[in-house]
Amino acid sequence: MTTSPRNIAFIGAGNMTQSIVGGMVKSGYPSDKIYVSNPSPEKLEKLKSSLNVHTSQDNQVVAEAADVIVLSVKPQLMADVCAALKKQVSNLSEKLIVTIAAGIRIEKYRQYLGDDIRMIRVMPNTPSLVGKGMSGLVADDRVSEADKAFITEAFDGVGATLWVADEDQLDILGAVAGSGPAYFFEFMASLQKAATALGFDRDKARQMVQQTALGAAEMAIASELELEELRKQVTSKGGSTAKGIEVYQAADIDDISGQAVKAAVQRNQEMAKLF
Ligand SMILES: NC(=O)c1ccc[n+]([C@@H]2O[C@H](COP(=O)([O-])OP(=O)(O)OC[C@H]3O[C@@H](n4cnc5c(N)ncnc54)[C@H](OP(=O)(O)O)[C@@H]3O)[C@@H](O)[C@H]2O)c1
Known part of the structure; x- marks a missing residue:
């Protein structure tokens, strides 16, 4: 120190x-x-x-x-x-x-x-x-x-x-970083379910999801590029990742995150009144 x-x-x-x-x-x-x-x-x-x-x-x-x-x-x-x-x-x-x-x-x-x-x-x-x-x-x-x-x-x-x-x-x-691990676990679990639905066993599906999450987080930390830019760099036009990303964007992932964070902020403020 x-x-x-x-x-x-x-x-x-x-x-x-x-x-x-x-x-x-x-x-x-x-x-x-x-x-x-x-x-x-x-x-x-x-x-x-x-x-x-x-x-x-x-x-x-x-x-x-x-x-x-x-x-x-x-x-x-x-x-x-x-x-x-x-x-x-x-x-x-x-x-x-x-x-x-x-x-x-x-x-x-x-x-x-x-x-x-x-x-x-x-x-x-x-x-x-x-x-x-x-x-x-x-x-x-x-x-x-x-x-x-x-x-x-x-x-x-x-x-x-x-x-x-x-x-x-x-x-x-608190609504982003405090609750955030739960959001990431939810997303990771959904990817794991997607892989198991296509025939992978749970352990192998989990390994590929968690290692990918770790790698993506470390790349984000190591890079000065905007997160959106990093995403684009692994999304070739017309490729398979682009097809997957289209599905997330069609579901308006930004809106989902916005609503989730607002709901958690509101709950933090309600809970503060309990004390
Ligand atoms: N864990 C997290 O990820 C996290 C994240 C953000 C904030 N926090 C906050 O951090 C605080 C601690 O969380 P934690 O996860 O470490 O909880 P925890 O593991 O339950 O620890 C709380 C400790 O307080 C002790 N305790 C109970 N009554 C006490 C008293 N009168 N005087 C002194 N100590 C007493 C308990 O002892 P006994 O077990 O012997 O009863 C226990 O060891 C909480 O306010 C929590 O909201 C935790």
């Missing part, structure tokens, strides 16, 4: 925390500056033995030791977890608060933790669990550039990071 290490505490030792902490340590972050709490001991024992981080079953212990607190519990537990932290940890306003929970707005955390907190919201996605995540980030105006650089590096350990201007944009990013 190029930013100075700070004491960082993760509240909740679930899948996401394990991936982020693993990514940080792999990128050279000193494990003795990482603290993790969780009610049940098994996940803590695993983290302690594999990464040698500090662990506790008491959120207060890790929160007090930290300069940065990452809230990594399920959204429905957030109000209770924050209420306890507010009661137990005296100097929350001096710490950078980061949350990875979906849906809960910064304004709500101010109600939970106090008006004087400084806060970053991160929306990671599931491929973070394999180090290929796409995390969206948004900060309130009290967060410094140094805070942002620190958190960017932490989440770069599980993939790529993208800062957005406000929480409305984070909802859109």
Whole structure:
């Protein structure tokens, strides 16, 4: 890491925390500056033995030791977890608060933790669990550039990071990148079904679909060409790919994606009202 290490505490030792902490340590972050709490001991024992981080079953212990607190519990537990932290940890306003929970707005955390907190919201996605995540980030105006650089590096350990201007944009990013893996799986499964319908067994169909998805994603990342241009480059006029693409375009794939993203944004906004 190029930013100075700070004491960082993760509240909740679930899948996401394990991936982020693993990514940080792999990128050279000193494990003795990482603290993790969780009610049940098994996940803590695993983290302690594999990464040698500090662990506790008491959120207060890790929160007090930290300069940065990452809230990594399920959204429905957030109000209770924050209420306890507010009661137990005296100097929350001096710490950078980061949350990875979906849906809960910064304004709500101010109600939970106090008006004087400084806060970053991160929306990671599931491929973070394999180090290929796409995390969206948004900060309130009290967060410094140094805070942002620190958190960017932490989440770069599980993939790529993208800062957005406000929480409305984070909802859109959630509808594209957060929900996106499901869209891609749906599309991949439909191609797999198409191949099996024509006689391939499921395993072979799956192999050709997933390797093609990986190859296409890597080509897109490696290339500076527009995605549309890349598509044209593998579509010879009058060839077989052109015939397949005609079918997708006739079904108006742009309109389908537009509707899907709008529906997911709307749901993100509805869910934010539940908290
Ligand atoms: N996984 C994803 O792809 C993803 C993507 C975007 C955002 N997120 C968000 O990231 C957060 C964590 O997700 P996750 O997938 O890591 O969930 P998870 O695997 O269920 O982990 C949540 C952890 O919180 C612990 N916990 C429960 N009550 C607690 C308390 N009072 N204090 C401290 N820890 C407590 C749980 O412990 P026990 O198991 O011992 O009860 C569990 O280990 C969620 O808010 C989720 O919405 C996840």
